[in-house]
Amino acid sequence: xxxxxxxxxxxxxxxxxxxxxxxxxxxxxxxxxxxxxxxxxxxxxxxxxxxxxxxxxxxxxxxxxxxxxxxxxxxxxxxxxxxxxxxxxxxxxxxxxxxxxxxxxxxxxxxxxxxxxxxxxxxxxxxxxxxxxxxxxxxxxxxxxxxxxxxxxxxxxxxxxxxxxxxxxxxxxxxxxxxxxxxxxxxxxxxxxxxxxxxxxxxxxxxxxxxxxxxxxxxxxxxxxxxxxxxxxxxxxxxxxxxxxxxxxxxxxxxxxxxxxxxxxxxxxxxxxxxxxxxxxxxxxxxxxxxxxxxxxxxxxxxxx
Ligand SMILES: [Zn+2]
Numbered sequence: 001x002x003x004x005x006x007x008x009x010x011x012x013x014x015x016x017x018x019x020x021x022x023x024x025x026x027x028x029x030x031x032x033x034x035x036x037x038x039x040x041x042x043x044x045x046x047x048x049x050x051x052x053x054x055x056x057x058x059x060x061x062x063x064x065x066x067x068x069x070x071x072x073x074x075x076x077x078x079x080x081x082x083x084x085x086x087x088x089x090x091x092x093x094x095x096x097x098x099x100x101x102x103x104x105x106x107x108x109x110x111x112x113x114x115x116x117x118x119x120x121x122x123x124x125x126x127x128x129x130x131x132x133x134x135x136x137x138x139x140x141x142x143x144x145x146x147x148x149x150x151x152x153x154x155x156x157x158x159x160x161x162x163x164x165x166x167x168x169x170x171x172x173x174x175x176x177x178x179x180x181x182x183x184x185x186x187x188x189x190x191x192x193x194x195x196x197x198x199x200x201x202x203x204x205x206x207x208x209x210x211x212x213x214x215x216x217x218x219x220x221x222x223x224x225x226x227x228x229x230x231x232x233x234x235x236x237x238x239x240x241x242x243x244x245x246x247x248x249x250x251x252x253x254x255x256x257x258x259x260x261x262x263x264x265x266x267x268x269x270x271x272x273x274x275x276x277x278x279x280x281x282x283x284x285x286x287x288x289x290x291x292x293x294x295x296x297x298x299x300x301x302x303x304x305x
Contacts, residue, residue: 042110042111042114043104044104044105044110044119045100045101045104045105046105046119046120046121047067047068047071047105047119047120048120048121048122049120049121050071050100050105051064051067051068054067054096054097054100055067057096058090058093058096058097060089062089063086063089063090063093066082066085066086066089067086067097069082069085070082070083070086070097070106071105071106071107071119072107072119073106073107073108074107074108074117074220074221074222074225074230075108075219075220075221075222076108076109077207078108078203078207078220079102079106079108081203081204081205083097083098085204105119106119107119107225108221110225112221112224112225115225115226115227115249115251116225116226117222117225117226130149131145131146131149133145134146134149136294144268147265147268150265151264151265151267154261154263154264154265155264157261158258158261161254161257161258164254166245167253167254167255168245168248168252168253168254169252169253169254169257172228172248172252175226175228176228176229176244176245176248179222179228179229179230179231179234180231180234180244182200182202182231183231183232183234183235183238185200185201185202185231186198186199186200186201186202186231186232186235187199187201187235188235188236188239190239194212194213194214195210195211195212195213196210196211196213196232196235196236196239197209197210198210198211198218198231198232198235198236200220200231200232202231207220209232211232211233211235211236213233213236213237213240216233216247218230218232218233220232226249227248227249227251227252228248228249228252229244229247229248233247
């Protein structure tokens with residue numbers, strides 16, 4: 001972590017993980033707090049923010065696309081291939097990118113236990129934008145508006161599950177169908193037991209992966225990272241007349257989805273409906289004017305290539 005400290009001053013950590021820093025100002029405090037409080041947890045840096053910082057010096061669509069290929073590569077061999085392609089674009093370009101610890105933003109180094117390979121912080125940004133109007137109100141009004149929004153949202157998301165064609169989430173099915181299309185470009189060799197050698201020609205470099213049907217692993221790591229069979233595993237399953245859809249992780253099943261939204265937020269009547277209390281009213285604290293004008297606009301990257 002120390003190797004990356006010079007970069008922290010210009011890094012938008014408050015946007016990366018919106019947690020108040022503890023003890024020290026800015027990103028240094030946040031990094032320290034995250035590693036101390038959540039020492040056992042894997043934590044990543046948002047690839048979109050790394051790109052925003054890195055691309056200030058390295059602009060251009062081709063570099064940008066190469067960056068995303070590096071971040072999304074699921075195994076080290078694929079990452080190295082994309083890093084080599086990036087290196088051809090300019091001397092020193094790779095070194096400058098690798099100053100950001102690759103283990104925190106390259107999928108190739110992510111832990112496979114979570115079945116989640118998200119490399120950006122979009123979900124948090126979207127939620128914050130969704131509650132933006134409420135965030136600038138007083139505390140009770142803010143909490144009340146967020147409560148009502150969440151109450152309605154849980155109902156809508158439960159209804160959404162009724163529109164699913166399969167018992168698997170539509171986004172997982174899209175990944176599955178993409179992998180299925182990619183599997184058409186794979187060739188397979190079987191060792192006679194439960195391990196398969198699958199050659200994938202869908203990239204600019206031909207990679208040969210080993211699929212182990214007993215351990216349910218593939219050396220591309222995509223199957224373990226996502227919990228959705230990769231193109232290579234699908235090739236092996238078709239070879240053995242197995243239905244790959246049965247191997248999609250239970251995290252994407254409708255029953256799991258509905259379990260997440262099984263608790264409802266109960267409606268609350270407004271203040272006029274409350275019974276009158278005989279206790280003395282609680283006085284508000286004295287108003288203290290904070291320095292500066294409150295921010296209303298979301299901060300975005302200054303430049304988007
Ligand atoms: Zn694979």
